[in-house]
Amino acid sequence: MPDDTLTISEMCAAFGVTPRALRFYESKELLFPIRQGQKRLFTKRDRARLKLILRGKRFGFSLEEIRQLLDLYHMGDSQLTQLSRTLDLARLHLADMEAQRAELDEAIAELKEQMDWGEKKLASLSKSGHAAA
Amino acid sequence: MPDDTLTISEMCAAFGVTPRALRFYESKELLFPIRQGQKRLFTKRDRARLKLILRGKRFGFSLEEIRQLLDLYHMGDSQLTQLSRTLDLARLHLADMEAQRAELDEAIAELKEQMDWGEKKLASLSKSGHAAA
DNA sequence: AGCCAAGATGACGTTAACGTCAACGTAACG
DNA sequence: CGTTACGTTGACGTTAACGTCATCTTGGCT
Structure with a gap:
């Protein structure tokens, strides 16, 4: 495990989402990727959260609802x-x-x-x- | 059973939706209330369809997807x-x-x-x- | 006849959740 | 050193699913 972090495009490939979506989730405070310079690096924690975000969406919860629930897991x-x-x-x-x-x-x-x-x-x-x- | 049809406001009360929603569903061809003059009258069939519509929504299907599924039931x-x-x-x-x-x-x-x-x-x-x- | 409530018909506004540029930064490669 | 790939930040556009007026109409009271 070199660093255990993923770049934005690796993250997109891994979860089947667009970069725009990830930046959007960050802006809404659902994800908190760390920064190396100006570039985002997604941690294991971000991956766990994203999994829950996508699951929540499938069950019809809004991003705002999901954001509050995520607190429980973290x-x-x-x-x-x-x-x-x-x-x-x-x-x-x-x-x-x-x-x-x-x-x-x-x-x-x-x-x-x-x-x-x-x-x-x-x-x-x-x-x-x-x-x- | 006087007529077995409901007015729009009765329909709204029965399902907890707004008149706007019902007119919207009709415009999207998910409901087909009959007309008495210009007023809508919702039949038993419309009620069955609306139940399925609301259920579909809860499961995250779009109205368009639901519309196609409704065909199966009718x-x-x-x-x-x-x-x-x-x-x-x-x-x-x-x-x-x-x-x-x-x-x-x-x-x-x-x-x-x-x-x-x-x-x-x-x-x-x-x-x-x-x-x- | 006068009026009110229920309903109809546009037409424009709104929110969520991104999509889609445009303009810029930067690290590595040939 | 130019350019290609990957990334960033605005900013505006878009779609779905209604909400919200702003007018009409109409059937029933009184």
């Missing part, structure tokens, strides 16, 4: 009150995600049902209609 | 080719949702882990620090 120090607040926030997100999972299960079941119906229909159509133009 | 007629295409699309969405569920499970597990850690930390902090200002 505090070995913070204040008592702040920690308590962050935990409250985390509880909300957890509830949100569990509700989401329940609805997702339901949606998956319904979609499968519709697809079964569609495939049956497709089968009957291609049987009765295989003589048509 | 075709008793369509063409063979179209049906086949729609099923392909549905398969993609299904795969997407199942991947989403897997990642959601992982995310929930990780968040719980972090919260446990945070709560332990909180407990130890409030024990050692209960004498501080």
